[in-house]
Amino acid sequence: MFIETETTPNPAALKFLPGQTVMAAGSREFATPEAAEASPLAQAIFDTGEVVNVFFGADFVSVTAAPGAQWSALRPQVIAILLDHFVSQAPLFTPGTASGISVPPPEDDLAVEERAEDAEVIAAINELLETRVRPAVAGDGGDIAYRGFRDGVVYLTLQGSCAGCPSSTATLKHGIEGLLKHYVPEVVEVRAA
Structure with missing residues (x-):
């Protein structure tokens, strides 16, 4: 398996393309480590300690690095986490948690x-x-x-x-x-x- 990366207009974020479907429908954003507990993949990315946002799209995962984090060190960590996840075919969401289409935060x-x-x-x-x-x-x-x-x-x-x-x-x-x-x-x- 090969995971491509693309830059985004946001210099703090990279887009990772695993070459397969990430979300079959909708999208999901994780803006805090607590929100990421709904997804083993998002939680593992947050566990690097250098991430402030993880986003699942149809065929990509975008990750926003924390201020001061260096993509030269963080990029290989995120790729390794994504490879482990997709090769093992682990579930995207923890059973019993809300998954799927992005739900607006209650405001x-x-x-x-x-x-x-x-x-x-x-x-x-x-x-x-x-x-x-x-x-x-x-x-x-x-x-x-x-x-x-x-x-x-x-x-x-x-x-x-x-x-x-x-x-x-x-x-x-x-x-x-x-x-x-x-x-x-x-x-x-x-x-x-």
């Missing part, structure tokens, strides 16, 4: 109450996110989560290597906002949530 201040009359606009936004945006951010080792639409504002969260990336604001404001405004005139702004 009370994030509750965006959507109106029924916005259903068509919301459907158009979600279709564009699914067909145009999600494949592009997956190419960079991340994903995007829709959080809501209210009064012309779309609320989104970047995940994986895209979270905390120096170009994330440009991605949201110039890339995604421009695309959504062009195709969905009701959209006036995109905000990070």
